[in-house]
Amino acid sequence: MRVRNVNHKTPMLVQLIRHFRRAVALDISGGSNESPQLSKFCIQTPSFPRRCLASYSKPIKEAVSIPVLVAGRIVDPADAEAVLAEGCADFVSVGRALYADPHWCLKAFGQVKAPIRKCIACNVCFERLTLEKDVACVHNPMIGTEFEALEHAEPHLYPAARAQRPRRVLVLGAGVSGVEAARVLAGRGHRVEVWEKASRPGGQMHLAVAAPDKLEVEPIWSYRWEEIQEIGVAVRMGVAATVESIRAFAPEFVVVATGAQPRPCPFDTSRLDPDVTVMQAWDVLPAPERIPAGSRATIIGGGMVGMETADLVSVRGVHCTVVETLSSVANGMARNNRMELIERVEARGTRILTRATVLDAEAGHLEVEGADGTTTRFDIGEFLIIAVSPAAEAQGARLCEEAGVPFAVVGDAWRPGDFLSCLRDAWMVALSVDHRFRDRVAATALTT
Template structure:
């Protein structure tokens, strides 16, 4: 066996796990409006169990309906009527010898009054989270005591429902963490002040659960190895917390990091390397004897195995990795790790959840809809289907159609697959996009899909094949503004730059457009010893970009001294300069520059669409040809249309 440690049995308390793969808690909003386990959430967790996961920890699970609402349609353990559906969930997971814990949660000050029916949010002390902007009401001592009872009740409901244990969410700046942290707990009663007083809330919860559920019902506590906020929990404090928790008899520590104020250290953007915070779990593991679970942005089995071999942790928490590919465990076990659909750290999953929507995944269109997209119908009868374009949309269509026993043929005019995503992998720290493309290509090859590179489809070629259907996935092309000088030799598109067909060094370059593509292209060119200025017509850099992604790249842009100009509109291109209109004063400003790179968005590449429609009837338009968007949009469009052809 290649990954011996990863697939060895492990123990949490008296509970035996079949391997070292843990799916940590991730919000889904797939439960019913009453907090019961819906068919959708049951199927979602069952698929990860079937895919080879050893332990599943449910999404943040509500213990209090008054002040503890974390997300809409959140799984709850607040009332006994929820038990029957929870039993159905645990039974579905147990079919595959997978164990399941409930994660008991209260958001505390990291909630919004709008989600609490207008009630003021609560916390240990009246200190607002900078990420929320609302001052919480300080909980009275009696209220804290009542919340202890609600956590205990939630654990008992979990036990009665067949769960194998529980996890207490004491990380990420939520309520338990708020009591533990000196940055958020300024109380003067028995629940604040000294270390032991700050531990009291969690201690009473643990002791109550032990009393009600018994000593053999496993308890894990998720803690921050570092909150990454001023005055908060650091690694020294977290070691102290972990040692104390071990002394009072918990069964495992789950190490994470961050709060909403340092959110990109919880759910990391694309630049964060696998294992970037392994020092946190390592330091804690060196100081305790109970098992350590740790999440560390792990995507690949070899990295997980290495962490286990070096005794960095006892169980590997793979969250988004198992969203992107629920078969992660089975593929690693069976030597098909090169086909694991890689998480690209685009943050689409958490962006949806934080905006009150149900979970979805950019690279796995079935997430949250497993019940709607069950097994593929084997109804293709080997009929030929042509796919024009080998970007993510075309590749996903090829995979789906091959699984349905069609005979897909992919035509790609370039010498590689991946389309714009292949180009998107070129800027610094974007290698995960290439992993994603490589994984899909490996899957296509395993399915024996006919891939014809360096081949541009035309009507004669298509008529010669006479396909049952044609999927047009030709992507999008750059928007080119109609301004004076736009056709000059010193004007490039971001796509031309990232294609690496032209080597550009030691130049003064203006990038027009500050979206993520523009910023990443600027960073790419900056690494080649060029002088960069990014120009944005709007008043803010990267308007409409999901904030954590911007939080990731902007500090690097500023550190690299890339100049950022806002409220400036390109109006003319000269040989050695450009003319910009100041959007506030309407005056023209001159900027000296050697080269101009356009990154102004894209428009559908429809040049062949009408011609094909005139000659063929069964046409499907997918991806950016249908409507320009992100990887998420292209993959969903492709998956849906190739699922029902």
Template sequence: MTGHEVLFEPLRLGGLTLRNRLVMAPMGTCLDAGGRITDDTIAYYLRRARGGVGTITVEGCLVSADTVGPEPKICGREYLPGLRRLVEALRPYDVTVGVQLMHPGRQVVEGPSVAPSPIPLNSAAPVPHELTADEIAGIVADYGAAAALAAEAGFDFVEVHGAHGYLPSNFLSPQFNQRCDEYGGSLENRARFSVEVARAITEQTGLPLVWRLNGDDGPSGGLTIEEAARVAAMVVAAGASAISVSAGTWLSLQVTLAPMAVPRGHMRPLAAAVKRAVDVPVMAVGRLDDPDDAAAVVASGDADLVLLGRALIAEPDWPDKVREGRLDELRPCIACNACVDLVGRGERARCSVNPEAGRELTWELKPAATPRRVMVVGSGPAGMEAARIARLRGHDVSIWERDDRLGGKLEVAGLAPSKREVLRFRAYQAERLAELGVVIRTGVEVDTAVVAREAPDVLVVATGAEPLVPPLPGIDSPHVHDAQELLRGEVAVEMGQRVVVIGGSATGCETAELLAARGAHVTIIEMRGSIGRGIEAITRRQLVRQLRHDGVEIRTRATVIAIEPGAVVHTDADGAAHEVPAGVVALAIGWRPTGAALAAPPGVEVRVLGDAEHPADFVRAINSGADAALAL
């Protein structure tokens, strides 16, 4: 008994029997080509099906031919072959397969922007075209036709994306639907579009319909949970077989795609409220990747099914490992949102902790033809992943770290209040390396002599990067420290003390966050026009909001020209000089790669990885480590 048995009980949904309570959430991948399903797309979903999830909802597919976006399409027969191949490929895995139907409305990347009312998404977005009644009827017909194509492709059910500010959600919002006809005003009128879409789908296809609904729009003036519960009952009356409850819009993505600082299960109360209003299965979502949390949602009756999104990108075998009680083997999703950020930029989905994600078609861990002695120096994300993959392939691997524990920059990054999840991945990787029999050497400074003594066949240099120290007047003052020293607690900062952080990068922001939480008065000085470069957009927005809430002063387009005993002097965008009081100064200006500092004897193959080669992000570090090990 694992204590999670409730997650593996079957459930009836419409005329379907789902083999367990775990559903893969629909998430964009950018693995399609011109709107068509590709072999890469199929391999991605196959990998999750093999991991034991009971139901897969394929990512949102566009229902209207005039809509332009990075999503796959289901608006014409030319898209049927790929959709059918996907369904047929998943059939052997005892998985129920559905597809999400979507119309982005005004939230388009390009192409026509339409909405119930001519209210733009933001000040930089175009004013959307206000749909006429005839145009609304045409889009309703598009949903019905798309559902018919889904049935022809062999899908078991369809889901309508009626949340997150897309077209049905936009109609429901009293903030953005200001119509005075039968599609605006009262809740019943605002829900009319959703009800008509639900009826068109169920009447034309007979497929079970899941309706994804916002329990709360997030911004003031949007749909509330009380209204959402009533809308859920309306779409059920119109034929929906289940309700999937989410929250947030483009304006509140920290709710929809919660970064690691947001508590797990933050949307669970919304699902529970909808569950009380309908008599069909309800799906809950929102950082429910902890097995105990997921089981509690179902056991309590707050929802009948649990959606796993980013968790299955990080750990495709999550269902099987939980069912078998192998909880310590779960690769943790750290909610860094790197996958979301890449797809949002139109790039293929990748993962910070799982280098296989997004390249399942070509991923193959073949045993090495000739096992070799591999010495990995540095245990940050690139070094640990290189060591793990190399050992899995049969190489004799050792990993060397100058600090007293593995992790490199992961250890420091995880000290910020909003980054604690990083430490879970550090612990996971360290445990895997120990289990695999990788020789671990900590507290050792590796130089050329150590490498010569060990005489490896391959030297993997993953020593990371060192902080940049600019030649500023006063830079050598005793009250000036590297920001990492403050994150580690090596420099005492008293309550109320004035701290200036020079540099608004990720490290600078995290240092400011930690010190402000401890009661210091913190000012960030940044040369660029904004802070948080290198941080994923949703996480950055949340972090900057928290910094401002905590009273951190942010000065951008400011250039430091000197550090004095009690102040930092900088110029503003106009060249005027200003002083900022500073009892402590933290340097977070940038990084310099260290890979060239370590040499190897003749005959030793050398590979330089991650920040040691070029300072970059977590995804690049993990993938560079994996790629190096796959090539050995």
């Protein structure tokens, strides 16, 4: 190996390479798993730009005569091409992006005509590895199983994967779960129609992408929406299902994906001053301007929604206090993402109270009891924002029961959770429809 153009601006690593003359290539990555502060440079969060390590690899590539590989948020083929075109490396390393879509390379080179499921840097995969659990991917919930094979992942491209007898299937709800179920069902040849009572599709997706750095989550939706548009699934907006309309449609099966709804405030707010505005976080996330800069807000609930609400409004100059009954906040987020979020909101002056139970709300104050039994009384501010866990929307299931049609409930309509649980539900229910009818026929034959 030959090193050239070494000067005081070249990273120290290049100078050390002189001592490794048997090396045939260099693989450039970053960070360490010794601490969350270092780990995020290895397993980058959405705050890191695409190709975040390319600028560091370029001077190394210019100084050595062996091939250089670089990793670091190379999400799609355009990122890889840019790294090579800018002379930052000879090869690219793709890691988490292959969890999200194991067929990334086939799609990149045009051998599979389908959009790539882009990694959203949620880092659930890495979190589960550190906890010694099975590897999981929000975007690819079937990872590690036979169902991530192309004929299951992109069934519309494989005629052999079609159901022997297509069924007439109705999907209630055009959120992420409903659209995923429709995508897989239609890809397998079933006749699918989606009804959504709102005027636009997406369900809670507009809430999920509202906070800073959360636009990277958008491919969870766009990949699936583009696919059902390509397949030609009928989606009817502004349609509120009734028993009569379900019966008139005469579905052979219904997938209930009606999502969740916010819960009311868990304590009495009737004695608060009229100057205190009580709002749901679901109303704040899509319209943060409703909380003016310089105002004060107390957020009840420090889960992902509560903390992302604090992130969104505090960056606009709102002074926040987050009250959480558990011992930690942003539970459900991967470690790197969670630590970065907490550091970010605390740097803006956000106060976080954990193991805190609200005892009383009166006038403009909250009385809160801590884990040690001591009580604290503080000003709420102008806004009290409710961000407690949502409740499943059960009406869709009740309608199907009354209509007398077979159905399955998926996603938040079954149990409010995260993208991983919602998409896994939808995918498995869609794949199981054929077996449901096959088992029913077999059971009927046994009883006759």
